[in-house]
Amino acid sequence: MPEVNIRKFLTMIEEIYHEGGKAAQKPLMRGAIVAVIENPFAGSYHEEITGFMKDLEPLGLDMATRLIAALGGDPAAVEGYGKGIIVGQNGELEHGALWHAPGGYAMREVLGGAKAIVPSSKKVGGPGTRLDVPITHINASYVRSHFDSMEVGVPDGPRGNEMAVVLVMTTGARIHNRAGGLRASDIKGEDGLR
Structure with missing residues (x-):
C-alpha cells in the first residue's frame, strides 16, 4: 500500500463556560484534529482496500498525541x-x-487503554462539508453526561481525491448536564458500557 500523503492538519479547540446557566469554574474543552490526506482509492473501484488501515495507524497515533x-x-x-x-x-x-480501527485504537492507546468503543460518523462530501462527530465517555458508553458531539469541517477539503480524517476529545461532561443516568463516578469499567 502507498504511504499516507498528508496535505494538511487542522486543530480546533473550544472552551465552553456555560450554555445559558451559571458559568463553570473550569470550562469544558472540546478539541478536534483533522488530517486532510490523499485517498489512494479515489476515482475507481478497488476490491482490496483493508491494507490501508495498517498504513493509517501511525497517522492515528500522531493525531491523538497532537490533540x-x-x-x-x-x-x-x-x-x-x-x-x-x-x-x-x-x-x-x-x-x-x-479509519475506524486506526483512529479508535490510537486514541485508546494514548489514553492508557480506554475501554469504551469510540463512536464514529462518516460521509461523502466536497470542500467545506461539515460533520457532526459523536462523543461518549472513554471508559463507559452509557455515561449520559458525556453524550455530546462536535461539528468539524475543512474550508478547502476534502477535495475529490482526498479524505479528511478526524479525532475528537473532550475534558468532561456537557456543561450544565442534568439528564440523569449513569454518572462517571459510578463507572465499573468491566465492559466499556457501564
Whole structure:
C-alpha cells in the first residue's frame, strides 16, 4: 500500500463556560484534529482496500498525541472521545470505514487503554462539508453526561481525491448536564458500557 500523503492538519479547540446557566469554574474543552490526506482509492473501484488501515495507524497515533497536546498535554484530563471521516466525492463511503480501527485504537492507546468503543460518523462530501462527530465517555458508553458531539469541517477539503480524517476529545461532561443516568463516578469499567 502507498504511504499516507498528508496535505494538511487542522486543530480546533473550544472552551465552553456555560450554555445559558451559571458559568463553570473550569470550562469544558472540546478539541478536534483533522488530517486532510490523499485517498489512494479515489476515482475507481478497488476490491482490496483493508491494507490501508495498517498504513493509517501511525497517522492515528500522531493525531491523538497532537490533540492531547492541544488540550493541555495531560491524557488523564480527557474524558470523552469520538472519530469521523469525510470522504471526497471521487471516493466511496467504504473508504471512510478504513479509519475506524486506526483512529479508535490510537486514541485508546494514548489514553492508557480506554475501554469504551469510540463512536464514529462518516460521509461523502466536497470542500467545506461539515460533520457532526459523536462523543461518549472513554471508559463507559452509557455515561449520559458525556453524550455530546462536535461539528468539524475543512474550508478547502476534502477535495475529490482526498479524505479528511478526524479525532475528537473532550475534558468532561456537557456543561450544565442534568439528564440523569449513569454518572462517571459510578463507572465499573468491566465492559466499556457501564
